[in-house]
Amino acid sequence: MQDRKDAGSRADRTAQLLLLVILAVAAALRIHDLDRTSLWYDEAVSWSQSTGSFGQLLSSVAADNYPPLHNIILWSTMPLIGDSEFALRLPSALLGVMAVGLIYLGGKMMQGRAAALTAAALLALSPFHVWYSTEARMYALLAACGLAFLVSTLKVLRSPRPAWVIALSLSGALFLYSHVYALLAFASVGCVCAGLVLSGFLRSGSMAWKKPLIACCAMAVSALLFLPWLLILMNRARSVADAGFWIAYPDLAFLKGMAFSMAGSMVLFWLLSGLALFSLALSLMRSLGSGSRHKDRTYALPVIVGYTIGPLLLAYLYSVLVQPILFDRYLIAAWPGLLIMASDGASRLNQRLAPVALVLIAMTLTYPELRFTLLEKIRPEWRDVVHDYKSLRSPDDHLILFKGFSAPALAYYLRDEDGFEPAETTEDLMSLSRSSASDWLLIVHSGPEETERAADLFRADVSRPAAQYFGWGASGLKLLKIER
Numbered sequence: 001m002q003d004r005k006d007a008g009s010r011a012d013r014t015a016q017l018l019l020l021v022i023l024a025v026a027a028a029l030r031i032h033d034l035d036r037t038s039l040w041y042d043e044a045v046s047w048s049q050s051t052g053s054f055g056q057l058l059s060s061v062a063a064d065n066y067p068p069l070h071n072i073i074l075w076s077t078m079p080l081i082g083d084s085e086f087a088l089r090l091p092s093a094l095l096g097v098m099a100v101g102l103i104y105l106g107g108k109m110m111q112g113r114a115a116a117l118t119a120a121a122l123l124a125l126s127p128f129h130v131w132y133s134t135e136a137r138m139y140a141l142l143a144a145c146g147l148a149f150l151v152s153t154l155k156v157l158r159s160p161r162p163a164w165v166i167a168l169s170l171s172g173a174l175f176l177y178s179h180v181y182a183l184l185a186f187a188s189v190g191c192v193c194a195g196l197v198l199s200g201f202l203r204s205g206s207m208a209w210k211k212p213l214i215a216c217c218a219m220a221v222s223a224l225l226f227l228p229w230l231l232i233l234m235n236r237a238r239s240v241a242d243a244g245f246w247i248a249y250p251d252l253a254f255l256k257g258m259a260f261s262m263a264g265s266m267v268l269f270w271l272l273s274g275l276a277l278f279s280l281a282l283s284l285m286r287s288l289g290s291g292s293r294h295k296d297r298t299y300a301l302p303v304i305v306g307y308t309i310g311p312l313l314l315a316y317l318y319s320v321l322v323q324p325i326l327f328d329r330y331l332i333a334a335w336p337g338l339l340i341m342a343s344d345g346a347s348r349l350n351q352r353l354a355p356v357a358l359v360l361i362a363m364t365l366t367y368p369e370l371r372f373t374l375l376e377k378i379r380p381e382w383r384d385v386v387h388d389y390k391s392l393r394s395p396d397d398h399l400i401l402f403k404g405f406s407a408p409a410l411a412y413y414l415r416d417e418d419g420f421e422p423a424e425t426t427e428d429l430m431s432l433s434r435s436s437a438s439d440w441l442l443i444v445h446s447g448p449e450e451t452e453r454a455a456d457l458f459r460a461d462v463s464r465p466a467a468q469y470f471g472w473g474a475s476g477l478k479l480l481k482i483e484r
Helices: 002-031 041-049 054-062 069-081 085-110 113-125 127-132 139-158 162-176 182-203 207-243 252-263 266-290 295-321 335-349 353-375 382-392 404-414 426-435 448-457
Strands: 399-402 420-422 440-444 467-469 477-481
Touching: 002 085, 002 113, 041 054, 041 069, 041 085, 041 404, 054 069, 069 085, 069 139, 085 113, 085 127, 085 139, 085 295, 085 335, 113 127, 113 335, 113 353, 127 139, 127 252, 127 353, 139 162, 139 182, 139 207, 139 295, 139 335, 162 182, 162 207, 182 207, 182 295, 252 266, 266 295, 266 335, 266 353, 295 335, 335 353, 382 404, 382 440, 382 467, 382 477, 399 404, 399 426, 404 420, 426 448, 440 448
Parallel strands: 399 420, 399 440
Antiparallel strands: 440 477, 467 477
């Protein structure tokens, strides 16, 4: 007995040491060279919305399409560490590392240490997760809060102690306040827990249904805490639906591109999916054969499946039936769920060799994408184009920005709100061409015809830009000198 206890203690220490190594690798991948790329438009919007008073923050975010938790984090940290590119992205990087620790807890509850360490290593090395952990947006927050919610739910289903019930209520609320896609995962897990309550009650009058009921009650508290912002989002959703959305229809090519973006390799995507299905099938067989035994572990399977598959299916159905909303980065909270299930499947194949083999295979298949993410992948180069403009302009020169939606990015690097005039449409440009004495035109995110039209209005030579950098659209970020 003592030998077994000592062996267990050594295994725990080894697992903790390996987890520390994995967390260190995750931190190095996410924090090193954090300011390598410029802030892009959405990151600059987060900065702009979070620079005023708390009331102004809530008002500006309420006019957008997401909850305010990430903005509140930036609003809290900027007075302490500043608003440099590194400072704005640091909370996301730290949340990305936190997610690696949380996925270990989720994997440990699913199968054990081997599956937990495998899932943590896969997430630490994931190019998809690394990239969005280096962005001053809410995606790393969404993944971390989602995993906290998942772990808390599994803990309550296993042992509903008051501390974990409170943790579930709070983590559920934080999850919902991180991003609108959290609603899909939250609703999926809620439906699973409600189904567990119903099936347990119908089968017997025992305590089997009471733990899921406690989880449902805790999630009801989360929903009540989120209700004020839910009403704001519902009102905002009407105007978004009327105006349309930029996401493409999810045809087969779109779905394949999304799978590659998330996995970093189509071979790895199918390998992970196959292992997850193997874990699901084996768990179902064991749960049917064990009867009422190991009920706590049986609860984990449907919860993780709902958390992982629910957001994808709901978003896909909405995209097909109403309007497209399915996009890879919005599924960043669901992605760790697939890694947990795949790691569980690997550990069931062979407790020692299969998890190590899976991590090595993943490293080999995703190395090109991870290297590209760390060294070459870029965002629109606002920093460079503004640097060139500052070096070329005269002290009294003025700038027109087309299109005006990207004003926060220009304002961040120019740091002069009165130093440019935004124009959203060609009609706005026509008005400015008659009334403005500007010297420069910056064309952003425009097609060939729009670019030519904008240049013609100001007699600017579109073929000889003063500066041109990567951005979206045929124009990229094109800086033109206006001829008087």
